[in-house]
Amino acid sequence: MTMIDAIRDAMDVALTHDPNVIVFGQDVGYFGGVFRATEGLQRRHGVERVFDAPIAEGGIVAVAVGMGAYGKRPVVEIQFADYIYPATDQLISEAARLRYRTAGEWWSPITVRTPYGGGIYGGQTHSQSPEGIFTHVAGLKTVIPSTPYDAKGLLISAIEDDDPVLFFEPKRLYNGPFDGHHDRPVTPWSKHPASEVPEGRYSIPLGEAKIVRPGEDVTVLAYGTMVHVALAAAEDTGIDAEVIDLRSLVPLDLDTIVASARRTGRCVVVHEATRTCGFGAELAALVQEHCFFDLEAPVERVTGWDTPYPHAFEWEYFPGPTRLGKALRRVIEV
Amino acid sequence: MLRNDTGLHVPQPDRRPGDEADFSELRIPEAGKLHRPPIDTAASEMREFAFGLLRVLDDDGQSVGAWAPAVSAEALLRGLRAMLLTRAYDTRMVRVQRQGKSSFYMKCTGEEAVAVAAAMALDREDMCFPTYRQQGLLIARKWPLVDMMNQVYSNSGDRLKGRQMPVFYSSRQAGFFSISGNLGTQYSQAVGWAMAAASDRDRRISAAWIGEGATAEGDFHYALTFAAVYRAPVILNIVNNQWAISSFSGIAGGDEAPFAARGLGYGIPSFRVDGNDFLAVLAATLWAAERARSGFGPTLIEHFTYRVEGHSTSDDPSRYRPGNEGATWPLGDPIARLKQHLVGLAALDEEAYQVLEAEVAEEVRVAGREAERLGTLKEGARIPASTMFEDVYRDMPPHLMAQRIQAGV
Numbered sequence: 001m002t003m004i005d006a007i008r009d010a011m012d013v014a015l016t017h018d019p020n021v022i023v024f025g026q027d028v029g030y031f032g033g034v035f036r037a038t039e040g041l042q043r044r045h046g047v048e049r050v051f052d053a054p055i056a057e058g059g060i061v062a063v064a065v066g067m068g069a070y071g072k073r074p075v076v077e078i079q080f081a082d083y084i085y086p087a088t089d090q091l092i093s094e095a096a097r098l099r100y101r102t103a104g105e106w107w108s109p110i111t112v113r114t115p116y117g118g119g120i121y122g123g124q125t126h127s128q129s130p131e132g133i134f135t136h137v138a139g140l141k142t143v144i145p146s147t148p149y150d151a152k153g154l155l156i157s158a159i160e161d162d163d164p165v166l167f168f169e170p171k172r173l174y175n176g177p178f179d180g181h182h183d184r185p186v187t188p189w190s191k192h193p194a195s196e197v198p199e200g201r202y203s204i205p206l207g208e209a210k211i212v213r214p215g216e217d218v219t220v221l222a223y224g225t226m227v228h229v230a231l232a233a234a235e236d237t238g239i240d241a242e243v244i245d246l247r248s249l250v251p252l253d254l255d256t257i258v259a260s261a262r263r264t265g266r267c268v269v270v271h272e273a274t275r276t277c278g279f280g281a282e283l284a285a286l287v288q289e290h291c292f293f294d295l296e297a298p299v300e301r302v303t304g305w306d307t308p309y310p311h312a313f314e315w316e317y318f319p320g321p322t323r324l325g326k327a328l329r330r331v332i333e334v
Numbered sequence: 335m336l337r338n339d340t341g342l343h344v345p346q347p348d349r350r351p352g353d354e355a356d357f358s359e360l361r362i363p364e365a366g367k368l369h370r371p372p373i374d375t376a377a378s379e380m381r382e383f384a385f386g387l388l389r390v391l392d393d394d395g396q397s398v399g400a401w402a403p404a405v406s407a408e409a410l411l412r413g414l415r416a417m418l419l420t421r422a423y424d425t426r427m428v429r430v431q432r433q434g435k436s437s438f439y440m441k442c443t444g445e446e447a448v449a450v451a452a453a454m455a456l457d458r459e460d461m462c463f464p465t466y467r468q469q470g471l472l473i474a475r476k477w478p479l480v481d482m483m484n485q486v487y488s489n490s491g492d493r494l495k496g497r498q499m500p501v502f503y504s505s506r507q508a509g510f511f512s513i514s515g516n517l518g519t520q521y522s523q524a525v526g527w528a529m530a531a532a533s534d535r536d537r538r539i540s541a542a543w544i545g546e547g548a549t550a551e552g553d554f555h556y557a558l559t560f561a562a563v564y565r566a567p568v569i570l571n572i573v574n575n576q577w578a579i580s581s582f583s584g585i586a587g588g589d590e591a592p593f594a595a596r597g598l599g600y601g602i603p604s605f606r607v608d609g610n611d612f613l614a615v616l617a618a619t620l621w622a623a624e625r626a627r628s629g630f631g632p633t634l635i636e637h638f639t640y641r642v643e644g645h646s647t648s649d650d651p652s653r654y655r656p657g658n659e660g661a662t663w664p665l666g667d668p669i670a671r672l673k674q675h676l677v678g679l680a681a682l683d684e685e686a687y688q689v690l691e692a693e694v695a696e697e698v699r700v701a702g703r704e705a706e707r708l709g710t711l712k713e714g715a716r717i718p719a720s721t722m723f724e725d726v727y728r729d730m731p732p733h734l735m736a737q738r739i740q741a742g743v
Contacts, residue, residue: 054559054560101494161728
């Protein structure tokens with residue numbers, strides 16, 4: 001399966017297993033989504049369970065919060081993460097706090113799926129990585145898969161979770177793994193072992209990272225497209241990097257991170273989002289707090305620049321394997 | 335005239351502090367004149383209801399016209415009692431705020447009918463999405479005053495564990511959705527609740543409230559759009575009490591058209607109702623509830639009323655409006671008007687009314703003493719501070735466990 005197939009399959013499984021699951025968003029119903037993530041779901045599960053919504057992100061999330069209060073388990077789509085901002089009041093002030101402010105009387109078992117990330121010439125409003133805005137919010141969970149297998153298992157967990165989950169889908173990975181070598185042909189998922197996706201229901205717990213490449217020299221903390229970039233950078237440089245795919249940013253698998261960084265004594269954090277106050281800042285702070293006496297070099301961050309995402313300068317902006325490779329060499333040579 | 339000569343129009347209220355209150359410009363239609371359309375009437379046929387003013391009680395307190403609801407005097411007495419109890423409760427809670435026993439309070443003086451009559455028209459199982467000024471819903475649904483007071487005091491009996499400011503009640507059992515400080519957010523959530531109920535073939539409906547000031551929020555537009563598109567079984571109430579803190583209703587757009595008129599543009603049948611007329615609020619809500627339950631979709635009701643008191647205990651209205659405005663509001667006082675009606679029906683006399691007033695005062699006093707035994711904001715029993723880390727998520731994640739230990743609570 002491609003990542004799109006896996007995501008669609010996860011919703012199909014959830015719709016089949018739980019009559020309270022409802023899927024909606026812009027172009028999600030009859031048309032099956034602009035990325036085909038919901039194709040066929042309305043035909044299979046009916047228009048009352050999978051339907052089109054008006055172009056109003058704030059309304060879509062608000063309605064989901066209301067449905068959650070009723071007892072439904074809404075899975076809504078925001079067409080691009082770049083357009084999630086009109087819904088931030090409902091996400092931050094409402095969904096995230098409902099359980100807390102009512103001491104558990106009500107809660108928001110909602111999942112917000114949204115394609116994110118660059119590397120597709122998406123320019124300013126089809127490339128952003130706003131995860132750091134939401135990881136800062138108490139009460140929200142943030143999940144980002146990097147393979148079809150993880151996408152299905154994590155999305156099923158997100159839907160079944162009783163807390164509000166933001167599920168950011170790296171659209172650059174929808175049809176195949178992408179390692180940042182934009183000058184080479186992209187391989188389809190079918191050539192990748194993680195495209196083997198089991199039928200039916202399975203889940204991957206939120207809050208568990210995965211070591212995708214064991215190594216001894218340096219720990220690389222990555223998620224989404226950057227997982228594949230990190231693997232390429234290790235390959236290109238020959239540095240024995242341990243690449244950790246965080247998979248879930250909140251809750252965070254601190255134990256796996258700390259154990260690895262203590263062992264390697266070096267750490268590089270990589271994400272597409274802009275640097276200042278990005279999630280990498282939290283990761284770097286946690287690593288220095290918990291691994292200070294084991295660190296042989298300062299923690300490095302390889303990120304998008306602190307600019308809006310440009311169109312023509314896609315590959316100068318995108319933190320590819322060359323930039324990451326340089327950082328790996330820097331922390332090794334200290 | 336050249337456009338530049340006209341300048342920027344910034345609406346201003348007719349009267350400011352120092353001026354005499356004067357509502358003589360306000361056109362108040364006679365009670366009982368509007369016909370009662372069928373519940374499946376299209377929005378396009380309801381212009382006179384959105385631009386007019388639905389009134390049932392005339393100047394003599396008689397229930398007149400096609401909208402006079404078939405309701406017993408006993409039921410109306412219960413409504414009167416709930417309004418009186420709401421007012422007595424408000425009075426005490428402001429007093430204890432002034433005594434420093436709580437941090438904050440908001441009264442609903444003059445707006446009691448908006449909540450209490452709606453509660454009477456709805457089924458007990460219907461879900462309300464209120465703002466911070468519909469405490470009358472809880473009181474009409476006989477929710478214990480002590481529980482409400484515990485919330486205001488954030489004391490050891492506060493079910494919300496001291497996490498919310500006073501008056502931000504929540505009662506799942508009473509069908510009273512958690513109040514949020516963010517204006518308008520609950521309005522669109524109510525539509526989602528109603529959509530969910532519709533998809534379950536559930537006969538319950540939802541009702542939402544918003545102030546006229548907050549209709550300017552995007553959530554108001556979202557709510558009307560989604561309610562209309564999916565024909566959600568929801569009643570969308572706008573409480574137009576003329577004032578959003580210090581801003582008069584013209585700043586929210588009220589000078590150009592009645593707030594009810596906005597519903598028509600979305601295809602939602604809409605009413606403008608005398609919000610101080612208990613029977614008019616009751617009748618309009620019954621119509622809207624029947625319409626929603628019959629599958630015809632949403633209704634919008636603007637309750638035309640007046641915020642008699644300050645916005646909150648942190649507000650001084652004498653700094654932006656004439657001091658005597660509330661007393662001169664031409665639609666009068668909802669309690670006095672229902673009382674007059676019941677006296678006219680011979681269901682109540684002055685002596686019985688005073689007994690009722692004494693009764694509710696005593697009920698509030700007894701509840702107050704009981705609540706204060708459970709503590710007030712800064713004195714007496716408190717909920718353990720360690721609980722502030724709970725309920726952020728269903729299960730406490732490791733980083734919050736670590737912070738709880740670090741906090742030493």
